[in-house]
Amino acid sequence: MDTTNFATLGLTSSLVSAVTALGYEEPTPIQREAIPFLLEGRDVLGQAGTGTGKTAAFVLPMLHRLAKESAKRGTTRGFILVPTRELAMQVAEATHKYAKGQTLIVVPIYGGAPMDQQIRSLRRGADIVVATPGRAIDHLKRGTLSLAAVQVLVLDEADEMLDMGFADDLEAILEQTPEGKQTALFAATFPKRLQSIAAKHLKGPARVTIAAEKRAAGKLPKVRQTAYIVARPQKMQALDRILEYEDPQSAIVFCRTRLEVEEVTETLQAHGYGAQAIHGGMLQKQRDRVMGLFRSQKADILVATDVAARGLDIEHVSHVFNFDVPLSPEVYVHRIGRTGRAGREGVAITIVDPRQSRLMRNIESLTRQKVEIAALPTTADLRARRVSSTIEALRATLAKGEFSELRSVVESLAQEFDVVDIAAASLAMLDDSGRSGAPAPAAASQTDTAAEPPGDRQRSDRPEPFAILKIGAGANAGIRPGDLVGAIAGEAQIDSSLLGRIKIDDDESYVEVPASKMRDIVAALRATKIRGQKVFVAPLEQRPARR
Numbered sequence: 001m002d003t004t005n006f007a008t009l010g011l012t013s014s015l016v017s018a019v020t021a022l023g024y025e026e027p028t029p030i031q032r033e034a035i036p037f038l039l040e041g042r043d044v045l046g047q048a049g050t051g052t053g054k055t056a057a058f059v060l061p062m063l064h065r066l067a068k069e070s071a072k073r074g075t076t077r078g079f080i081l082v083p084t085r086e087l088a089m090q091v092a093e094a095t096h097k098y099a100k101g102q103t104l105i106v107v108p109i110y111g112g113a114p115m116d117q118q119i120r121s122l123r124r125g126a127d128i129v130v131a132t133p134g135r136a137i138d139h140l141k142r143g144t145l146s147l148a149a150v151q152v153l154v155l156d157e158a159d160e161m162l163d164m165g166f167a168d169d170l171e172a173i174l175e176q177t178p179e180g181k182q183t184a185l186f187a188a189t190f191p192k193r194l195q196s197i198a199a200k201h202l203k204g205p206a207r208v209t210i211a212a213e214k215r216a217a218g219k220l221p222k223v224r225q226t227a228y229i230v231a232r233p234q235k236m237q238a239l240d241r242i243l244e245y246e247d248p249q250s251a252i253v254f255c256r257t258r259l260e261v262e263e264v265t266e267t268l269q270a271h272g273y274g275a276q277a278i279h280g281g282m283l284q285k286q287r288d289r290v291m292g293l294f295r296s297q298k299a300d301i302l303v304a305t306d307v308a309a310r311g312l313d314i315e316h317v318s319h320v321f322n323f324d325v326p327l328s329p330e331v332y333v334h335r336i337g338r339t340g341r342a343g344r345e346g347v348a349i350t351i352v353d354p355r356q357s358r359l360m361r362n363i364e365s366l367t368r369q370k371v372e373i374a375a376l377p378t379t380a381d382l383r384a385r386r387v388s389s390t391i392e393a394l395r396a397t398l399a400k401g402e403f404s405e406l407r408s409v410v411e412s413l414a415q416e417f418d419v420v421d422i423a424a425a426s427l428a429m430l431d432d433s434g435r436s437g438a439p440a441p442a443a444a445s446q447t448d449t450a451a452e453p454p455g456d457r458q459r460s461d462r463p464e465p466f467a468i469l470k471i472g473a474g475a476n477a478g479i480r481p482g483d484l485v486g487a488i489a490g491e492a493q494i495d496s497s498l499l500g501r502i503k504i505d506d507d508e509s510y511v512e513v514p515a516s517k518m519r520d521i522v523a524a525l526r527a528t529k530i531r532g533q534k535v536f537v538a539p540l541e542q543r544p545a546r547r
């Protein structure tokens with residue numbers, strides 16, 4: 001196992017704390033590759049697109065270097081060029097976060113924003129400037145920005161800058177930077193023009209790519225792969241809806257950071273799912289507890305970081321969810337390998353930010369498998385899905401034929417109503433309960449097992465309903481709960497943990513028993529004695545069970 005972490009890369013402890021506080025557990029491949037070269041002071045030519053963690057790959061070493069020279073505070077020593085205003089804001093924000101605890105000042109400058117405000121910020125002193133090329137040229141011409149003291153220059157998404165027609169601006173800007181600076185150039189693709197800019201301005205660069213090894217499709221497990229394109233603010237809602245639609249038996253939801261794991265877990269729990277978090281910031285004891293719950297299927301959703309899930313051998317995962325496109329295609333392959341074990345078909349679902357679609361294409365080319373892009377299930381889809389699972393469950397119950405006690409109920413209703421109406425009304429009640437989360441009607445009720453999370457979701461793998469067994473003897477005959485449990489467990493061979501509540505009145509007792517076992521229990525108890533006497537035994541009715 002690779003034990004590289006942010007500290008072993010050689011970063012200062014304050015940078016390591018900053019990324020740990022953000023919930024990062026380990027460097028991404030591009031960070032692992034590029035950071036050591038940049039810390040050595042070498043120029044770097046990196047091939048990496050958005051969503052690979054490239055920002056931290058160049059910002060962390062830049063901060064490491066600039067923090068050392070406190071005498072030069074306030075002069076622009078770090079300069080990052082990016083193609084768009086949006087990226088400028090994003091990179092500046094990320095830099096600010098990574099620089100937490102240091103006094104370095106980061107200023108973004110981009111077009112479309114008032115010039116005088118940016119001039120004031122630059123005048124106050126900026127250690128790191130993040131700029132779009134056009135606006136950088138404006139400031140250079142006005143003399144409000146100087147690149148004379150730049151020690152570290154980054155060209156981020158350089159191919160995009162060329163595509164947007166900034167080639168001449170780039171050249172002009174590079175001319176104004178000092179000879180001895182360190183330069184890092186990142187791009188997803190390397191067209192000719194970019195290669196020649198790199199050849200002219202980078203000195204003996206270390207080349208860093210995260211070109212993924214191709215993997216034979218045959219080696220991948222059988223997994224249905226789907227992606228949903230969803231903007232960041234709607235991701236949680238989307239996950240909720242997909243979970244409801246897929247109704248996974250057992251799922252792992254992968255997140256990038258510890259913080260995200262905690263947020264997603266809390267939200268899922270609040271929505272009634274049996275979700276449990278696992279990440280590298282937890283004590284081993286806590287992790288073991290969570291794994292115990294997941295293995296015994298008392299928690300049906302595990303929300304995990306890659307680090308925490310690594311090395312866990314979990315057999316029964318029906319669905320893997322990627323709350324984000326993973327930071328490298330290898331991680332994707334590793335994640336989806338958690339499902340589809342033992343020849344069963346698994347399901348892998350990825351929620352993709354529109355900006356990350358390139359990453360999805362990298363993944364497809366690595367796995368040589370198509371990932372289907374789907375539209376989120378609509379409310380109508382959810383309803384149709386519920387109806388079809390009700391029908392499935394109904395077919396199964398009809399096939400088993402273990403409902404003779406209820407036939408008499410239907411027969412008596414049939415004297416008043418049409419049989420088809422009775423059946424349809426029963427279904428409507430079931431459907432209602434599924435939608436509102438209200439207690440289910442008698443025939444469809446289920447227990448909430450103690451290990452289930454708070455909330456009122458109806459699960460398809462619900463425990464079976466209870467029916468009430470009436471026994472014609474009670475406290476006056478000296479009957480105690482243990483006698484009833486003993487008789488049922490002993491005579492009918494029913495595990496006592498399957499029994500529900502027991503109520504002992506003066507002359508009668510009642511026991512909640514699994515409805516499907518009622519017939520066997522009645523037959524067994526009729527053939528035996530309880531506390532030495534023959535007793536009246538009969539099903540009372542079916543009723544929602546509680547614990």
Ligand code: AMP
Nearest residue numbers: 024026027028050051052053054055256
């Ligand atoms: P970037 O490719 O730089 O745009 O980063 C993509 C996303 O990954 C950002 O939201 C970062 O905060 C996040 N990120 C970067 N590095 C890591 C890491 N080592 N672990 C977890 N998340 C990361």
